[in-house]
Amino acid sequence: MADILRVTTPLNGQDAASRVRPNTNQDPTTNINNTINPSRVPGNDRKDLNNDQDTNKFSPHLKSNFDSFLNKLASTPGMSAETARLFFTRYGSIVSSGMSGGIAAEMAKYLQMMKVTDAELLNLLKGMQGSSVKFTGSFFDIIRDLMSNKNVSGDAKALMLEFLRRYDAITANDHALKNILSNLNNIADRMMKSSGDKLREMAANIDTTAGKGNVSGNLAFMRENLIPLLSNYIAQTKDYGSVRDNISLFILNFARYEMGGKEAFSEALNSLLGIPEISSKVSNSLIAELADSIFAGAKGDKAHLLQDQLVNILTKGLDGQAGYQNTQVFQNILQSALLNESVYMPLLHMMFPVEYNGRQMFSEVWVDPDSDERNEKEAGTAVKLLVKFDIKDLGFFEMILLVQNSKVDMQFFYPEGLEPMKGQIKDSIFAIMERNELKFRSYMADKCAQPKAISDVFHKLFEGRNMVNVTA
Template sequence: MADILRVTTPLTGQDPATKVRPNVQDPTTNINNVINPNRVPKNESKGLYNDQETNKFSPNLKSNFDSFLHKLASMPGMSAETAKLFFTRYGSIVSSGLGEGMALEMSKYLQMMKVSDAELLNLLKGMQGSAIKFTGDFFDILRGLVGNKNLSPDAKSMILEFLRRYDAITANTHTLKNMISNLNNIADRMMRNSAEQLKEMIASLDTKAGNGSVTENLARMRESIIPFLSAYISQTKDFGSVRDNISLFILNFTRYEMGSKEGFSDALNSLLGVPEVSSKVSNSMVAQLVDGIFSDMHSDQAKMLQSQLVTVLTKGLEGQAGYQNTQVFQNILQSALLNESVYMPLLHMMLPVDYNGRQMFSEIWVDPDSDERSEKEGGSAVKLLVKFDIKDLGFFEMIMLVQNSKVDMQLFYPEQLEPMKSQIKDGIFTIVERNDLKFRSYMAEKCAQPAPVSDVFHKLFEGRNMVNVTV
């Protein structure tokens, strides 16, 4: 007869057949802070960042700004990665025969780096101009007026309208490239016949139109491209990626339209009609502003270098330099994008040059209004971090604070230059004095480990005081 009271079947020889084994569950040992309705329990000991624990699905509360700081601390420098690519891997890429076009583009980039004394200065100015454009005495005056509580609302409105027009007209070339990219993305997602028609319309646009010369391109877009896109959506009811790219195109179109020469001229004349502005702005300031928009003297070589580097990176990411080198190209691109982040409050410049037969890749970060200034000295302070890698010589790093023509400098040099430490000091002192500056402090030693940007500029952490979001 079966034993109906038996709950579990024991193993043979381990349990008497007549003994009933109770089905007892082991008490759970991982319960923290058992709820007591008579008391307020303390918080659980586990944290909210245990995302990597097994079977743990706690929310990730790290903000975008925290992610930016983490990437900034761990990301290799753009100049160091570029130097690695051209100094140590360039020969193997060329000799391996992987992608003849890749070797040609890299050699072209190296050829463009060759500069003389005057060209080096113009290149640096071009890099600065392409990095930031709201600089100079003219914009300093406008900043002071906008911050004045006694300024009339109409005058403030005219200043803001001028700034919008100025931003739009100086970005004409970039905005046009964005629109063409939007249109090409739309064509790639269209039916074949419609895509061919759209590509013909794209080819009719003037891609070499300068700042302010937007009339012809706007007319072609209004007369052909925009009606064509509208008709396509009406016929196909395509509300997917095509419509999303059309929305991006319209946003760029609006900005491009705002950057017309006539609109900027009207905004500038209205601004100069404000008494608070006309009393402080000189004719030379206005002439310099206008010349900077339409002549763009110093940035041609800088733009060519940047464009050629983008070409090299594109081919490298496609594997044309060998897939073993793909990570280097990714590091360069990620570093460039990170330094252009909205969270980066510093002016960043990349300066690749071949000067007097010596190749150098340099990276510069500038804080034009450092909070590390001495209150005793008075006046604003400028802080710089300069990293540069010189072929066959090594890696250098310089941290400098300048206030009232007085300099605090920390210089880190390659270990092989230790015997020349005194000569380096004499040379630097000569350069500083030649530029009417004086040393307040100077320190030089071997470079053991490159410093992260976040360790040099503590202003980066001010973003923690703002609203952080998580996506």
């Protein structure tokens, strides 16, 4: 009889479904390589817990977050190298693509801002250093020494910590306010349209020009208008999803912004100066210097302006405004910047772009202010630096410095095209060192065959392996 459930009639003897299979009881495969024998020590299984590529095994992921950081650090191109690549090789195609009203105009403005004189170059370096490390200077050196002193009372250390929290909050006012506005925008995107439009209308009244420490006006407005609106929305809609998650982020940034009030900071500073160990070491000039570093209008500083302009360019580039074929360059710049600000990075990092004497240059510096490679026969701490810079029409340079007690060990690497000028380069470098009252302990110069990885220069990076192995 034809099988009406099939399209065609199968030939006899060839239908696998019609075959009678014996019902045999077979032991299931247990995949045990070595059976357990209590009278002897068994050998190792062939299973490998480190092999997390086999989808049939449920082995744990043994790599820590720190290992992931090192892998990314080794594979991610340098920030200065990628920025030079963007402006030296990609800039012309972006401008000629007809986008002069968007990212091309931002890039042209950035190049114009790069032009510096001798005095501006020094101020730019100081500005970059100040923006990279917040707790620097003689004032904070005194606090560090007292915090590590076992003879200082716990109450005094508590006052120091409170001052540091207030200082961190007041110097981060602008950043906290930007986060608040971003949180409110994310909340409005996830709310019902009528409520979201109302929230955006209210958020537009936040004063984004408020100076550092002047937080009372914005705080009062948010307490009286924004927080009740968000509270009523959750009570009415019972929306416990992404809206409430973003509201939690908003409250965290609100609390940080609230800690940065000028009055609270002044009170914490006065309490700190009431500690005898502090008042006996801190002069009025140090306090004035501290106040200037907070309230001296850092928004107009050229270092901050350059950083803000680069952020604008990256934002537009990641949106594809420079062409999607260039998006990877912007991603590399952003990832490199974030890696150098990681909690695992124990180095001071600076990146500064300049046009000096008609030459465009993108430079990147890593500094270890307390290197363990110090010469025990010399006095003082050792400072180690890695400097990378790319000069247009010249090429890529690299320099490794170890400075201790005004004595310098230097390794200098230059583009291959400058090999005939090797002697002239040496004479110029020695003249610069002598002018700054530094002496060479050792000097080596060679062609730059391959840029060095940061981990090859600073072995301190690997100290993170001694930490707790935390996996993602």
